[in-house]
Amino acid sequence: MNFSSWPSVLVVDVEGNGTTPPDLVEVAALPVRDGRPDTSTAGAWLTKPRRPVTPFAARVHGLTNQRLESAPGWEEIADQVHSLLGVSWICAHNAHVDYRVLKAHLPRWQPAGVLDTLRLAKATYPGLSKYSLDALIEHVRLDLRAAPAQRHRATFDAYATAQLLIAMADHYDTWDQLVAAAVPPGLPGAPEPEEEPTLW
Structure with a gap:
């Protein structure tokens, strides 16, 4: 895979407070450049959720209500997150979840x-x-x-997902082949289905 042919790609991961729908408690966005995760330009934010973190969620990612008490609210960091994500491609593991949560929090993105x-x-x-x-x-x-932090923290999971993406990219010759295998139907960037030939 020729990584220089890639457009801008940011590997993202989000952690929530355990409610449905979730409030965000952590967001990480890690650029992939020249076939490597670029930690020097990555973004990572903790944010205090509107509703308390559930005990189950706190056990998974370790972000307790006490730990987040002094973190900024989402409205204080939303513009920063939106600015970094821009109009780049994003990548995530089980991406429709991260995309749906980010889209709910960033409706103009x-x-x-x-x-x-x-x-x-x-x-x-x-x-x-x-x-x-x-x-x-x-x-x-x-x-x-x-990798920064530990498993189930957004920064660690984004780093691991970036390394996974890079490893799998070696199995594909072109960006278009990668896209065809990696973009779920109905999400941005999905290849258009080929039209059935007709007699008319």
């Missing part, structure tokens, strides 16, 4: 496209028993020693 490493992994590694991020980290043997 419209990415160029949405890559899903879950969908891409099923095309790239058919026959695996599991396609969770943990299972794929183990299958691909990703080196995550440089």
